[in-house]
Amino acid sequence: MQDQALFEYVLRLADDSLILGQRLGEWCGHGPILEEDIALTNISLDLIGQAISLYDLAAELEGAGKNHDQLAYLRFENEYKNVLLVEQPNGDFAMTILRQFFFDAFRLPLYEALMQSPVSQLAAIAAKSVKETRYHLKHTSEWVIRMGDGTDESHERAQAAIDHLWRYTSELFYEDNKDEQLQALEQVPSLKGIQANWMETVKTVLYEATLAIPTNNWKFEGGREGRHSEHMGYILADLQYMQRAYPNMEW
Amino acid sequence: MTQAEQERRFLDKIDREIKIEPNDWMPDEYRQTLIRQISQHAHSEIVGMLPEGNWITRAPNLRRKAVLLAKVQDEAGHGLYLYSATETLGADREQLMDDMHTGKAKYSSIFNYPALTWADIGTIGWLVDGAAIMNQVALCRTSYGPYARAMVKICKEESFHQRQGYESLMKLCNGAPQQKAMAQDAMNRFWWPSLMMFGPSDAESTHSDQSIKWKIKRFTNDELRQSFVDATVSQAQILGLTIPDPNLKWNEDRGHYDFSEINWEEFWQVVKGNGPCNKERIAARLKAKEEGLWVREAANAFAKKRAMKKSA
Amino acid sequence: MSTTQWPLWEVFIRSKQGLNHKHVGSLRAPDATLALENARDVYTRRSEGISIWVVESANIHATDIDDADSFFEPSDTKIYRHPTFYEVPDGVKHM
Numbered sequence: 001m002q003d004q005a006l007f008e009y010v011l012r013l014a015d016d017s018l019i020l021g022q023r024l025g026e027w028c029g030h031g032p033i034l035e036e037d038i039a040l041t042n043i044s045l046d047l048i049g050q051a052i053s054l055y056d057l058a059a060e061l062e063g064a065g066k067n068h069d070q071l072a073y074l075r076f077e078n079e080y081k082n083v084l085l086v087e088q089p090n091g092d093f094a095m096t097i098l099r100q101f102f103f104d105a106f107r108l109p110l111y112e113a114l115m116q117s118p119v120s121q122l123a124a125i126a127a128k129s130v131k132e133t134r135y136h137l138k139h140t141s142e143w144v145i146r147m148g149d150g151t152d153e154s155h156e157r158a159q160a161a162i163d164h165l166w167r168y169t170s171e172l173f174y175e176d177n178k179d180e181q182l183q184a185l186e187q188v189p190s191l192k193g194i195q196a197n198w199m200e201t202v203k204t205v206l207y208e209a210t211l212a213i214p215t216n217n218w219k220f221e222g223g224r225e226g227r228h229s230e231h232m233g234y235i236l237a238d239l240q241y242m243q244r245a246y247p248n249m250e251w
Numbered sequence: 252m253t254q255a256e257q258e259r260r261f262l263d264k265i266d267r268e269i270k271i272e273p274n275d276w277m278p279d280e281y282r283q284t285l286i287r288q289i290s291q292h293a294h295s296e297i298v299g300m301l302p303e304g305n306w307i308t309r310a311p312n313l314r315r316k317a318v319l320l321a322k323v324q325d326e327a328g329h330g331l332y333l334y335s336a337t338e339t340l341g342a343d344r345e346q347l348m349d350d351m352h353t354g355k356a357k358y359s360s361i362f363n364y365p366a367l368t369w370a371d372i373g374t375i376g377w378l379v380d381g382a383a384i385m386n387q388v389a390l391c392r393t394s395y396g397p398y399a400r401a402m403v404k405i406c407k408e409e410s411f412h413q414r415q416g417y418e419s420l421m422k423l424c425n426g427a428p429q430q431k432a433m434a435q436d437a438m439n440r441f442w443w444p445s446l447m448m449f450g451p452s453d454a455e456s457t458h459s460d461q462s463i464k465w466k467i468k469r470f471t472n473d474e475l476r477q478s479f480v481d482a483t484v485s486q487a488q489i490l491g492l493t494i495p496d497p498n499l500k501w502n503e504d505r506g507h508y509d510f511s512e513i514n515w516e517e518f519w520q521v522v523k524g525n526g527p528c529n530k531e532r533i534a535a536r537l538k539a540k541e542e543g544l545w546v547r548e549a550a551n552a553f554a555k556k557r558a559m560k561k562s563a
Numbered sequence: 564m565s566t567t568q569w570p571l572w573e574v575f576i577r578s579k580q581g582l583n584h585k586h587v588g589s590l591r592a593p594d595a596t597l598a599l600e601n602a603r604d605v606y607t608r609r610s611e612g613i614s615i616w617v618v619e620s621a622n623i624h625a626t627d628i629d630d631a632d633s634f635f636e637p638s639d640t641k642i643y644r645h646p647t648f649y650e651v652p653d654g655v656k657h658m
């Protein structure tokens with residue numbers, strides 16, 4: 001039962017990383033300037049790498065003899081537990097950077113806390129990923145500030161991205177009874193503390209960027225329970241294409 | 252120093268294998284030839300990201316996805332090293348890219364062919380990067396210093412590209428019949444375009460002679476093409492793939508493989524913009540440039556604001 | 564044509580075992596912060612370095628190639644600056 005809860009917990013982390021890494025991969029070859037094309041791909045690579053480690057751990061916890069690819073590629077849509085935020089389309093560069101910034105600002109304190117987890121494999125993944133994530137947050141925060149305090153156009157685009165994505169941010173802190181079980185065992189941190197930390201980062205960066213925090217707190221949730229947006233089906237169609245079209249083959 | 256003396260010193264350096272460096276005197280035509288050749292090479296790296304990039308979201312497993320991302324990312328890096336080399340000659344990256352967008356500057360015609368199946372990704376790594384490496388290894392000794400140094404770095408990184416492609420094809424060729432068929436199909440489509448990558452035959456090549464004298468190019472197009480064919484035949488045998496050329500045959504006297512004449516009409520049509528994907532490739536690069544405009548502007552504006560704040 | 568081009572920066576990297584920063588190439592960036600980050604992504608993808616310097620290319624001053632003779636040749640004749648100029652008897656150690 002506890003393994004089941006931990007399995008689900010790790011799967012959520014893995015799915016977030018995979019789907020966001022998949023989205024960022026779409027930028028490769030289309031970035032606003034070569035240097036930033038390379039930077040976005042680096043973030044994507046870090047996320048795919050994290051996903052592999054997390055799926056490996058999830059597979060071990062599940063104990064059904066699966067490997068990371070079977071978990072990543074061969075589930076139905078409602079079995080993916082990523083937040084809606086990471087599956088949102090790339091949009092313009094502002095949308096991509098803000099989506100990444102909101103995510104990084106959540107992931108960094110989460111990984112920092114998970115480094116203390118008594119689940120040693122999880123702590124080890126967190127320790128490796130925390131360095132990558134700290135860099136991502138630095139890079140995205142600086143871009144949010146550059147766009148917010150750049151030109152009128154970049155300010156408008158950044159604000160529009162914030163206003164749009166804000167509805168998906170509360171789900172980052174979604175908790176259910178599985179989380180509570182794990183928290184009671186002190187294996188994972190409470191997301192309330194993470195949320196306070198996240199809000200602090202967001203406020204600081206948006207303030208420096210001269211951007212406003214939306215006042216409409218209407219939320220969109222469902223990803224953590226497997227209810228996704230329309231975009232998810234298309235993401236999986238691409239992601240799973242080869243595995244579905246050519247089942248049981250090695251690549 | 253008179254122009255004649257400068258020219259003599261320049262040629263003397265070339266003779267003695269001393270690299271020409273950015274601030275050295277050089278004939279204007281040498282400079283222009285380099286800018287044309289290096290930028291064409293840079294454009295090829297950047298456009299080359301597109302057919303492979305198409306498959307990042309569809310890579311069949313996570314390891315392949317990471318490898319493909321890293322490879323396509325390297326190509327952006329290589330493009331950047333090469334644009335840097337052109338900038339030491341006084342060229343301007345944005346201007347060079349605009350020349351590509353308008354069709355004034357060319358890029359390797361191979362990237363105007365579509366990547367239709369996953370086997371194409373392995374084949375591009377093996378054949379296309381293999382052909383590119385053949386060219387690039389020779390360029391590590393090119394006479395212009397920054398170009399040679401960029402090439403050394405690129406060659407080091409490229410060898411992973413070719414090996415991952417070959418490894419990926421190995422999996423297909425040792426896999427299910429559909430996988431093997433997929434690999435052979437990719438081979439059939441990419442073989443001839445890969446040979447075309449070395450450019451027109453020596454008899455037709457307009458820039459070759461002078462470039463060889465200046466040691467910008469160290470081998471002719473036909474020499475490199477022959478080396479590539481010679482090196483590739485046994486690699487194909489190990490994979491169990493058939494090279495789609497009935498006339499491919501070892502020639503004892505020449506010590507080389509003979510092969511059929513390339514379809515030059517196809518080559519020139521693709522160069523002139525009539526390949527299967529020319530329009531899509533340019534459109535994608537133009538879109539990236541235009542949609543990135545406001546981002547680059549914003550960063551410039553922000554940098555200016557901060558600099559003013561600092562000095563205030 | 565647009566002029567949104569970012570300034571050019573020269574990149575210097577010190578490798579793990581390296582004693583000096585070495586010039587590795589250039590890139591474009593709007594400011595020093597991003598120049599460093601771009602340099603990290605462009606020039607250290609394979610663990611090539613543990614320290615990066617960036618300098619705006621416009622701020623680099625170089626010797627003039629035409630002055631090379633007067634700059635560098637005079638030192639060629641001052642061979643007494645090199646230890647091999649001096650003879651030491653065979654038995655002398657640690658020198």
